[in-house]
Amino acid sequence: MRRGSKKNRLMDYWVGIPLLNVLATVLAAGRRRRWPLQVKRLGVMCSPALGDTLLFSAALRDVRAHFADAEIIHFCMRQNMAAAELIPGADRRVLVDLTKPAESVRRVRAERVDVLLDFTSWQRLTAFYSLMSGAKFTAGFQTAGQHRGRGYDVAVEHRADQHEVDNFRDLLRLVRIPPGLEPQVIVPEMAAEPLAEAKDIVVFHLWASGTRSWLREWPEERWIELAGRLAEPGTVFAITGAPSDLERIEPFLLRMAEAGLKAVAFVGTDGFVSLAHLLRRARVVVSVNTGVMHLAAVLGAPTVSINGPNRNGRWGPLGRRAVGVEAPGEGCGYLHLGFDFDGRATDCMERITVEMVLAAANEVAGVHEDAGAQTWKI
Known part of the structure; x- marks a missing residue:
């Protein structure tokens, strides 16, 4: 879901909001789910933007440090796959297309994650995919005006008065994962440096x-x-x-x-x-x-x-x-x-x-x- 695409945002608004909230009403009726006793497979999602993905690397490192033995699956979009390949923490990356709901839900459910943490901030469709993921527990952001918080078992306020990295850390604290690591990328070596002749x-x-x-x-x-x-x-x-x-x-x-x-x-x-x-x-x-x-x-x-x-x-x-x-x-x-x-x-x-x-x-x-x-x- 590209932030710059008006068409995608309109689709997310007019389809995502009613779809998400109607399903949340039906699926969450009488249900109060708790964090599972054992987490063997943990899924994460973040915004497809390059900058957001790089900032998310801090939270992903924290998740990796806390769940050293779990398999961590990063659900990526085409727009941020190249950036996701540079950030450490995930065991695997799975490509999903946020503009194809049925296919995306199938791909997410096929991973059978125990927990899904959604670090996107405004997309209703990602909250919908979290709701439909089949995970035993989900967490994400409640963002003012975006009508998406009901898609999760627990949600934390996404704030405009702090850095995005600190919003990610608030979500980690909500599910009792200690935050504190900084963003990081790991870059493969190259046979020849670009512009090697320039001093x-x-x-x-x-x-x-x-x-x-x-x-x-x-x-x-x-x-x-x-x-x-x-x-x-x-x-x-x-x-x-x-x-x-x-x-x-x-x-x-x-x-x-x-x-x-x-x-x-x-x-x-x-x-x-x-x-x-x-x-x-x-x-x-x-x-x-x-x-x-x-x-x-x-x-x-x-x-x-x-x-x-x-x-x-x-x-x-x-x-x-x-x-x-x-x-x-x-x-x-x-x-x-x-x-x-x-x-x-x-x-x-x-x-x-x-x-x-x-x-x-x-x-x-x-x-x-x-x-x-x-x-x-x-």
């Missing part, structure tokens, strides 16, 4: 995805000015994006060349493996608030997130060398579920200056001269 790489990720993505994008002329301020002799600017971004990447590369800056397009063809290796080699990664930003932060790369409608305390980067730049003034940092733009400020990204982003980039890169040697402060 100084700066990664820019300009484009967001999803609902009204342009409201989370920074003006292109500011990216070019920032590049000029960050450039050193031999710097290569890697402009990352999805294949669908290529039609915008090419004109931007021409603008960079006109400014005397060397820039190349980088669109990975192996999921996120080569991208992860590139991000780890970067002097600094500057990105709008999107999945690539979260990947860079979790990897420990020096990362700057340009937030705008997002807020650090809700969707900011989590990493030892990561910082988020927020829009000054009132009315920004309002996104909660990722599509709640109506009636909100539309100029948040324009309020963020080059100087603000440059200062953050210098802070996280931490490059300084020490006896003629370049040192990275971690």
